[in-house]
Amino acid sequence: MKTKNIILCIIFLVVSMLNSDKACKKYDNLEINGIFSVKKDDLPQDFSENALKIVNEFIQKTQNLDKEWAIYFDYKTGEILKCGHGEENNVKITFREDDFDGHNVASIHNHPKELLSAPSHKNFRIFERKFEDYELIAGFEHFWILKAKGLYENLVDEANSTSEIIALTSLMSCTLKYNDDDIINQMHNVIYGKELSKYINNKNINDIQLLQKEYTTMDSDLKTAEFSCLKRISSPDAIRLAREYEKCPFTPTAKEILYNYYQSIGVEIEFDEIFAD
Numbered sequence: 001m002k003t004k005n006i007i008l009c010i011i012f013l014v015v016s017m018l019n020s021d022k023a024c025k026k027y028d029n030l031e032i033n034g035i036f037s038v039k040k041d042d043l044p045q046d047f048s049e050n051a052l053k054i055v056n057e058f059i060q061k062t063q064n065l066d067k068e069w070a071i072y073f074d075y076k077t078g079e080i081l082k083c084g085h086g087e088e089n090n091v092k093i094t095f096r097e098d099d100f101d102g103h104n105v106a107s108i109h110n111h112p113k114e115l116l117s118a119p120s121h122k123n124f125r126i127f128e129r130k131f132e133d134y135e136l137i138a139g140f141e142h143f144w145i146l147k148a149k150g151l152y153e154n155l156v157d158e159a160n161s162t163s164e165i166i167a168l169t170s171l172m173s174c175t176l177k178y179n180d181d182d183i184i185n186q187m188h189n190v191i192y193g194k195e196l197s198k199y200i201n202n203k204n205i206n207d208i209q210l211l212q213k214e215y216t217t218m219d220s221d222l223k224t225a226e227f228s229c230l231k232r233i234s235s236p237d238a239i240r241l242a243r244e245y246e247k248c249p250f251t252p253t254a255k256e257i258l259y260n261y262y263q264s265i266g267v268e269i270e271f272d273e274i275f276a277d
Helices: 002-028 049-062 121-128 152-177 181-201 225-231 236-247 254-264
Strands: 068-076 081-085 105-110 132-139 143-148 208-213
Touching: 002 068, 049 068, 049 105, 049 181, 081 143, 105 236, 121 132, 121 152, 152 181, 181 208
Parallel strands: 105 132
Antiparallel strands: 068 081, 068 105, 132 143, 143 208
16 A cells, blocks of 8 residues: 555656646747836845846736746746646646745746736635745736745635635725726726735734735836826726725725625615615
8 A cells, every 4th residue: 555655656746747847848938928027126135136037037928828827936046946827817736845845935927917916815825835935926917926934824714705805895896986897997906906915914924915016117117006007097087086096995885785786686776775764
């Protein structure tokens, strides 16, 4: 029995290595087709110049792709350790934790245009991984850094549920307030990211942090969240609404949530009828 288990483990390791090597060769052959990048100051202080090159190469290779890619790399040496690709909103890389022994590990994956830029509930699996210190998300709108040095397994379920609730309530709030689909999508991206950051950072745990960074481009140096966000919104109404949002926090009321729920299931009801005497 022990011999059989050893053989199975060896087969698993060999297949995993072959799959990762194959994926890394495909990743190496991806063309640079984007102009976004991040600066050294945007990354954690313990990231090397070589790691910066790896991060910017990944951003520029995956910026316009309609599927997710992911790589694990050593943020001290810049060595790529594992690679993988998947569907539009999902990517899996097979590994064993001891594959990363002796390395300072970070991962980076992209979110295609149709997805929210900020981390999704899937990204909080990092709380279960002692070997992984950072998860970077190259969203279409913004760049995100999720820091989690150490094990915080007790937070995984809570973070999963909270992120899904924030995504749902922010979408319902935007659907209620705005009539244009492009504005709804833009504001959903903005509000979800802000509220998720507030939730994570308000934990006040030294080794857990969620940061949003702005991309720079080859022909500009965008530094403020407001300008970078509004630059992608062409409608004057959307710009006005985005500025109004900056002045007040996202606080969806029970009335708003219930009204959107009724609309979603086809019940005809006026907003003022909710909770009416």
